[in-house]
Amino acid sequence: MNRLINRLLPALWYSLLALGLLLTLTPLWWMIAASLMPPGEATSYPPRLWPSAMTFEHYRALFTRLDLARYLLNSTLLAGAVTLISLFINSMAGYAFAKFRFRGRDRLFQSLLAALVIPAQVAMLPLFLLLKQFGLINTYWGVIIPGMASIFGIFLIRQYLLAIPDSLLDAARMDGASEFRIYWSLVLPLCRPILVTLGIFTFMGTWNDFMWPLIVLTDSAMQTLPVALANLLGEHVQDTELMMAGSVLTVLPVMLLFAVLQRYYIAGIMLGGIKG
Amino acid sequence: MIYHPHLRISSAWAFLAPALLLIAVFFFLPIFAALLLSFTDFDIYALGDLDRLRFIGFSNYLQLLQSPLFWTALGNTFYFVIVGGPLSVAVSLGAALLVNAPLTRFPGFFRAAFFLPVVTTLVAVAVVWRYLYHPRYGLLNYLLSLAGVDPIDWLGDPDWAMPAIILMAVWKNFGFNMIIFIAGLQNIPTQLYEAARIDGAGAWRQFRYITLPLLGPTFLFVALMTMIGYFQVFAEPYVMTQGGPANRTLSVVLLMYEEGFRWWNMGYASAVAFVLFALILAGTLLQLKLRQREPS
Numbered sequence: 001m002n003r004l005i006n007r008l009l010p011a012l013w014y015s016l017l018a019l020g021l022l023l024t025l026t027p028l029w030w031m032i033a034a035s036l037m038p039p040g041e042a043t044s045y046p047p048r049l050w051p052s053a054m055t056f057e058h059y060r061a062l063f064t065r066l067d068l069a070r071y072l073l074n075s076t077l078l079a080g081a082v083t084l085i086s087l088f089i090n091s092m093a094g095y096a097f098a099k100f101r102f103r104g105r106d107r108l109f110q111s112l113l114a115a116l117v118i119p120a121q122v123a124m125l126p127l128f129l130l131l132k133q134f135g136l137i138n139t140y141w142g143v144i145i146p147g148m149a150s151i152f153g154i155f156l157i158r159q160y161l162l163a164i165p166d167s168l169l170d171a172a173r174m175d176g177a178s179e180f181r182i183y184w185s186l187v188l189p190l191c192r193p194i195l196v197t198l199g200i201f202t203f204m205g206t207w208n209d210f211m212w213p214l215i216v217l218t219d220s221a222m223q224t225l226p227v228a229l230a231n232l233l234g235e236h237v238q239d240t241e242l243m244m245a246g247s248v249l250t251v252l253p254v255m256l257l258f259a260v261l262q263r264y265y266i267a268g269i270m271l272g273g274i275k276g
Numbered sequence: 277m278i279y280h281p282h283l284r285i286s287s288a289w290a291f292l293a294p295a296l297l298l299i300a301v302f303f304f305l306p307i308f309a310a311l312l313l314s315f316t317d318f319d320i321y322a323l324g325d326l327d328r329l330r331f332i333g334f335s336n337y338l339q340l341l342q343s344p345l346f347w348t349a350l351g352n353t354f355y356f357v358i359v360g361g362p363l364s365v366a367v368s369l370g371a372a373l374l375v376n377a378p379l380t381r382f383p384g385f386f387r388a389a390f391f392l393p394v395v396t397t398l399v400a401v402a403v404v405w406r407y408l409y410h411p412r413y414g415l416l417n418y419l420l421s422l423a424g425v426d427p428i429d430w431l432g433d434p435d436w437a438m439p440a441i442i443l444m445a446v447w448k449n450f451g452f453n454m455i456i457f458i459a460g461l462q463n464i465p466t467q468l469y470e471a472a473r474i475d476g477a478g479a480w481r482q483f484r485y486i487t488l489p490l491l492g493p494t495f496l497f498v499a500l501m502t503m504i505g506y507f508q509v510f511a512e513p514y515v516m517t518q519g520g521p522a523n524r525t526l527s528v529v530l531l532m533y534e535e536g537f538r539w540w541n542m543g544y545a546s547a548v549a550f551v552l553f554a555l556i557l558a559g560t561l562l563q564l565k566l567r568q569r570e571p572s
Binding site for chain 1: 284285287288289290291292294295296298299301302303304305306307309310313371374375377379380386387388389390391392393395396397398399400401403404405406407408410412413414415418447451452455456459504507508510511514515529532533536537542545546549550552553556557560
């Protein structure tokens with residue numbers, strides 16, 4: 001009996017894993033396959049899992065007829081700008097919370113953390129009015145400015161820096177280096193791994209964000225890929241292959257980024273998860 | 277020039293200033309403004325001319341409580357949180373146990389594969405699932421037909437639309453909590469399992485008396501984050517059903533968006549937003565409380 005279980009268990013185990021794999025990957029597989037099918041094939045019955053003849057015409061249509069390059073550029077620009085600026089601002093604040101002693105520090109940090117339970121949507125209505133006052137609706141800045149500082153980013157940098165011994169920084173201080181110089185040429189290089197992690201989080205978060213760009217970027221030329229894709233669905237819902245090509249294009253950049261920097265990404269979730 | 281405490285304190289504030297200023301102006305100030313806004317009749321006329329703005333006390337909240345649409349949205353959101361949340365956490369834990377078991381070879385591969393949907397763009401995969409759910413050509417109904425199940429109009433049937441959205445949401449984000457559970461599992465000392473094995477405890481008893489209790493803090497964290505996130509459901513119904521059919525997938529945030537940014541009833545929409553905030557806060561406190569009461 002026991003021997004039978006020992007024989008069967010691995011088989012059962014791997015069939016569970018295979019089933020999980022199938023359920024997880026099939027939607028993504030079908031998205032790619034359908035984007036390469038000739039028009040109409042994605043709505044044939046029974047459904048096909050691979051194109052009868054591969055075609056790139058839908059991708060071509062997206063770039064020629066539907067100007068998707070513009071949205072690709074908008075998304076890249078916005079995600080890139082938010083990432084660079086917020087890394088700079090959050091790392092300074094995280095450094096201050098981790099390595100400086102001043103009155104009210106811990107209370108301030110605790111109240112920032114407590115604010116994480118406030119859903120971002122609560123701020124959106126007045127934020128819209130505020131940005132409207134500044135004339136920032138329908139500009140890139142309307143997306144960039146609210147993303148320039150994040151409590152989670154500050155938290156992540158602080159946690160990382162707490163583990164780095166003060167003696168390292170004190171040595172530089174003895175040498176008379178200015179505080180900003182210490183931050184710029186000592187702290188930042190030390191933070192490299194966590195900066196990469198936070199950078200991926202921020203880039204992907206901004207790239208994938210939907211609600212705020214939908215609200216702030218009302219002019220079609222300013223829109224990001226997800227917003228443009230949702231609008232495209234309104235006009236081309238029958239055009240399954242075209243919609244799948246658009247979805248692939250939206251998803252692909254962040255998937256590639258994940259594939260290359262997976263290690264940093266997963267380490268970041270674990271850090272945020274365990275300490276949180 | 278050994279040590280200048282005053283100099284150091286002022287540079288601490290210099291490092292903090294940009295972040296604190298931004299968070300204060302673009303997060304805390306709007307939150308406070310939203311509270312004030314929820315006591316006004318801010319609408320499309322006030323948007324053009326602020327003189328038309330009036331304080332109306334709790335009228336928005338009273339109107340909200342009398343609006344059937346609000347109760348529908350609230351009910352739908354609770355459905356999503358109460359069914360989708362635990363389901364998502366359970367799938368995450370199951371996947372983590374599968375991937376983390378000593379029996380599983382290439383855990384890194386499985387971990388990355390299960391995680392893949394998390395990094396995708398929600399709007400894009402919601403579009404994909406819309407087609408997978410197609411009553412006639414969709415892959416899902418085809419697979420079910422192989423098992424002899426009649427076609428289901430997933431997104432068109434009022435009773436199936438919310439389960440369909442939940443299924444898609446769980447697929448999209450179980451990988452995230454899976455990673456956190458794996459980290460939690462790896463923090464459990466292996467000696468405990470060895471000792472249990474020597475005492476003759478089987479796999480189930482090890483799971484029940486070692487794994488589950490020691491995963492407690494991880495569980496709380498995962499449950500909290502999932503609940504907070506699920507209360508804010510928006511893009512899934514926006515893309516897949518526009519809140520339909522018959523408002524059965526209209527969520528609180530979708531209602532807030534429609535009221536605030538489509539009809540410009542910003543006072544009323546702010547009240548909706550604050551009810552959401554209150555719910556999330558209450559849910560968080562409740563979970564923390566339940567956790568404290570549990571015997572360790």
